[in-house]
Amino acid sequence: MPDLTTAEVAASLERADILLTHGKGPTSILIRRFTNSHWSHTAMVFVLSDVATGVSEGYQHTFVLEAQSHGVDIHAIDKYLFNENKDMAVLRFPPGALPAATSGTNQRTSFLRRVRGFALERIDDIYGHGKIFTIAQRILKLPLLRPAFSVLGLIFATQREKAVNNSICSGVVQWAYLRACYGNEAVPGNFSDPFFTSGEKRRHLIAAADIRDTFDPDAPFQGTAAAIELTTPAHFAQAVRDGLLVCVGERIGGVWNRELTRL
Numbered sequence: 001m002p003d004l005t006t007a008e009v010a011a012s013l014e015r016a017d018i019l020l021t022h023g024k025g026p027t028s029i030l031i032r033r034f035t036n037s038h039w040s041h042t043a044m045v046f047v048l049s050d051v052a053t054g055v056s057e058g059y060q061h062t063f064v065l066e067a068q069s070h071g072v073d074i075h076a077i078d079k080y081l082f083n084e085n086k087d088m089a090v091l092r093f094p095p096g097a098l099p100a101a102t103s104g105t106n107q108r109t110s111f112l113r114r115v116r117g118f119a120l121e122r123i124d125d126i127y128g129h130g131k132i133f134t135i136a137q138r139i140l141k142l143p144l145l146r147p148a149f150s151v152l153g154l155i156f157a158t159q160r161e162k163a164v165n166n167s168i169c170s171g172v173v174q175w176a177y178l179r180a181c182y183g184n185e186a187v188p189g190n191f192s193d194p195f196f197t198s199g200e201k202r203r204h205l206i207a208a209a210d211i212r213d214t215f216d217p218d219a220p221f222q223g224t225a226a227a228i229e230l231t232t233p234a235h236f237a238q239a240v241r242d243g244l245l246v247c248v249g250e251r252i253g254g255v256w257n258r259e260l261t262r263l
Helices: 006-012 027-037 105-120 129-140 143-157 170-177 200-205 211-214 222-229 235-241
Strands: 018-020 041-047 063-068 071-078 088-092 248-252 255-257
Touching: 006 248, 006 255, 018 235, 027 235, 041 105, 041 170, 041 235, 063 105, 063 170, 088 235, 105 170, 170 222, 170 235, 211 222
Parallel strands: none
Antiparallel strands: 018 041, 018 088, 041 063, 063 071, 088 248, 248 255
């Protein structure tokens, strides 16, 4: 018997949860091969259905925010969650990683609202195909292939129709979490909550180990933003192994369990 059911996972979802999925399209295959990972796509839970919250707000479906080949947009979670043939995982930052309730105010909820708000600002960014090749360059470290990757990245980068920024799925999620730590102006010393004056607290929200290890808590946010936007689904999966994220549930081959078994 499986540890979980799809209905139980749907009922346990929280806003700003991180979803990993396994895709089989061309871009998904590239991402999986470049990152040596089972996972190729990342999305963020944006709003929950009325059934999930028990509050009548007019949402008949739970929606996720994600970057796909056409750009950053919001879609119903159904195509992932209720497709029993779809491998997926639901991840979440543990309570200690985020502000807690103080003086009757739920600071965690407030912070996650900020995360979703900053993620929403990326709506209509075009998909960052060029960043896929940048990631490949960093991982493969093959000088002979770098000129080809650079040319392909430039071609994709010039195809900007809707926005100045270009984004990949996992980069949007990671950017939103770290950006939400800072105040309205992302400058040193200006934080959204005293909790994040600790550089270690911000460091623990960075999924990619190499970026986390070199993170300078005194540097301006923009100095880190370019690096964290290259976060991959594999980084989020590894962050579970590193103890930074917890796995709410993973479905492989139609069977749910409570542990992340695929990186």
